[in-house]
Amino acid sequence: MCHTVAVTERIDHTLRGRWTPSTAELPPHALKLLRQRTGLGDVRTPARAPEVPGSSLAADARTALDAVVGPGFVRVDRDSRLGRAGGLSYLDLLRQRGDGDLAVPDAVVLPATPEQVTDVLRVCAEHDVAVVPFGGGTSVVGGVAAVRGDKASVIALDLVRLDQLVSVDPVSRIAVLQAGLPAPEAERLLAPHGFTIGHVPQSYERATIGGFAATRSAGQASSGYGRFEDMVEGVRLATPVGEWRLGAAPASAAGPDLKQLVIGSEGAFGVLTEVSLRVRPRSVVERYEGFVVDGWERGASAVRRLAQRRVLADVTRLSDVDETEVSLSLAGGWKTAALKGYLRGRGLKEPCLLVLGWHGASEAEVKRRRRETVRGLRAVSLGKPLGEAWRHGRFNGPRQRDALMEVGVCVETLETATHWSRISRLRESVREALRDALGECIVMCHISHAYETGASLYFTVLAARDADDPVGQWQVAKAAAGEAISGVGTISHHHAVGTDHAPYLEAEIGALGVAVLASVKRTLDPTGVLNPGKLIPGGIVSGG
Ligand SMILES: Cc1cc2nc3c(=O)[nH]c(=O)nc-3n(C[C@H](O)[C@H](O)[C@H](O)COP(=O)(O)OP(=O)(O)OC[C@H]3O[C@@H](n4cnc5c(N)ncnc54)[C@H](O)[C@@H]3O)c2cc1C
Known part of the structure; x- marks a missing residue:
């Protein structure tokens, strides 16, 4: 009922x-x-x-x-x-x-x-x-x-x-879920079976299983549970020319992985109706902790070493100096003032907040993993309260954005990813591009997802909204950031292409790449009814 x-x-x-x-x-x-x-x-x-x-x-x-x-x-x-x-x-x-x-x-x-x-x-x-x-x-x-x-x-x-849990195979640890299930509802249905998906993006409260697969989403615990495409075992795709099912086995050498062609196709190749997911036992113990590192370069190197030693925490998130400063200032209160004083006292000139979170089956497991992560980290621990405060507010971003919209702030987020050797250069050039485009503004950045070879960068920018031409202001900033990213990082690490990034896709995957996407679309959607203008640059692909 x-x-x-x-x-x-x-x-x-x-x-x-x-x-x-x-x-x-x-x-x-x-x-x-x-x-x-x-x-x-x-x-x-x-x-x-x-x-x-x-x-x-x-x-x-x-x-x-x-x-x-x-x-x-x-x-x-x-x-x-x-x-x-x-x-x-x-x-x-x-x-x-x-x-x-x-x-x-x-x-x-x-x-x-x-x-x-x-x-x-x-x-x-x-x-x-x-x-x-x-x-x-x-x-x-x-x-x-x-x-x-x-x-x-x-x-x-x-x-x-389309909101059903279709089946659970507890032996293989696979659950088949219908595409319209919002993430909290999917977790609620899996809980009695003892499983979790472990996919927790900031949009968790409203986004769906189909949406995650269609956009190659990445959750806040991606270091532990993987990106969404890593979790997908199989798909059921409705297309105008019939149904396509993929995912017969956990791994296969039967040609290219067509499943990965469907994941991230953003509704331009078909409609995902069911997704088979690799699920994990629900964690019993979760520990979140805040650390501070002195300076962005040191922080980024520390996260790189964790990734390359394969001891990342399940949640690993490094804020730059500006993001740390603004987060602490917005938190306000005497505790924050005391914390700032403490950090100064410890000689941290450029504090960068590092949040780490571990999930496990027991206290002992979480303790062991924590030990492995923090060994040689060279960071000041601020203990559990700061980590817990982050966990508690992890879904607050969109609510704060509502409030910022009301008072006339231009508030935009953008994300990219690149290899470790280019990470600081990319961060600097995006910051510079946004400042040049917007003038007086706050640009904050954090590493949201880390890999052995590189990481994603997530930017939040706040500026006074241009009341006469807010859309034009946004377009200028978006174009500037797009230029700065092009050729150094990806146009999207997890938000996908949509209409906004489509003009930049060819620079990333080449004209041949675009032609491959267009020909797949012509096969699955010959009259071009599916999601026009999304994913594939050049807008409409229809006809034979
Ligand atoms: C405040 C906020 C925070 C966010 N944080 C994150 C984050 O941390 N990580 C992250 O990865 N993303 C994040 N996003 C982006 C967004 O939530 C993701 O892209 C999410 O995967 C979209 O899911 P959805 O169900 O809302 O899809 P929709 O927004 O409804 O659709 C997204 C795209 O997929 C297509 N689509 C949707 N369902 C299907 C289907 N069943 N079959 C085929 N195509 C389909 C749509 O046509 C569209 O092109 C955030 C967004 C907001 C607003």
Whole structure:
């Protein structure tokens, strides 16, 4: 019963343009810091209701879709459509607040089974309707923008009703989950079997299993549990030309790994309806601890050594000096002041916060792993409270962003990855590019995921919003960061390509790479109905 209510609520959700219905106020000391460091004034830009044009879904297409999913599951009302108009990037939030052009789907279609998804795609191909697969709608790269391309109309294909745990194989440790399951619900269903996925991105509360696979997502505990693509054992993909199943064995030499071609295909090759995942026993003990390293270079080298010695903690996250300083200042209070004094006293001139977290089956296991990690780390331990404080606030980012939006801050995040030998150069050039583009601003960075050969860099930038042209301001900053990253790092370590990064993809994978993607798309989606304008540069790929 409870479960039914939860799904109905998710179907009816109209929460767009923010993460939560109520926005927390920024504390006065945070506002003061922003005013000092970004020149933020008192000017507020009140949100305006975005325009929602009428649905242009043709009557015969609607009748055919109704026949597939049943009455009530093709929705053309304003709220349902507005509720699936774009994702949650800064640009999406601006559009939802009335700045810039908001693309609104002509209908929201809610299939209940994998078979219905395949039938919906067949109908859409027959009726020239573009399809935007919609999971949690947390894309920050324009992945769920309702782009119709050269099609007559566009639907949001919301997978919320595909919410079943299909099977668990406890011997092989594989669970088959339907694609529309949000992460917390997937964990809730796996818990009685003693398993966890261990995938905890910051968007955990709302993102789905299908969305994770479609975007090659990486969670905060990726050092321990792996990236999402490492967890995928198999997929069930609906396409306009039929269903494709992949993943017969844990490893295979039967040609290239086609499963990896589907993972990260961002709804442009098909719709994932089920995902088989390698699951792990749930941890019994979890320990989080804060450390401080003196200076970015030392911190980055320390994380590199941990990765290369293969003793990374499950969560390993190194903030640079600016991020550390801003986090401590925003936390405020006498404890923070005391901590800053303590760090000065210990001679740490450029404190960089390092959060480490270990999960295990017992105290003894976690203790042993901690010992291995911290041996030779040359960092000052601040103990468990700081680690726990990070864990406690790990999902606060989007809520803080809501509050920052309200007071007129341009708040954007971007991420990349590169090899260790280039990591500091890349960090410096992105910081410089953002500062040149935005003027007075705060640029913060952390290593969010570490590997033997390199790491990801995650930037957060805060500037006073240009009230006259907020979209133009964002475009300039995005282009500057894209230029700085191009040729040194990847255009996306885990946010995917979407519409926003598509112009930069060819520089990374080459013209031949783009041609390979386009030809796969032509095979699976000959009329180009699936997610036009996403992933593949050059926009629309249709026809033979
Ligand atoms: C505040 C915030 C924090 C974030 N933190 C992280 C993070 O820590 N790590 C991380 O990896 N990402 C993060 N993201 C990005 C985003 O959450 C991920 O990309 C996530 O994987 C998207 O899942 P979703 O279910 O919301 O997918 P959606 O946003 O609905 O869709 C994403 C893309 O996948 C396609 N798609 C969705 N479902 C399917 C399906 N079943 N079959 C085929 N295509 C599909 C969509 O068309 C779209 O192109 C964050 C986003 C926000 C807003």
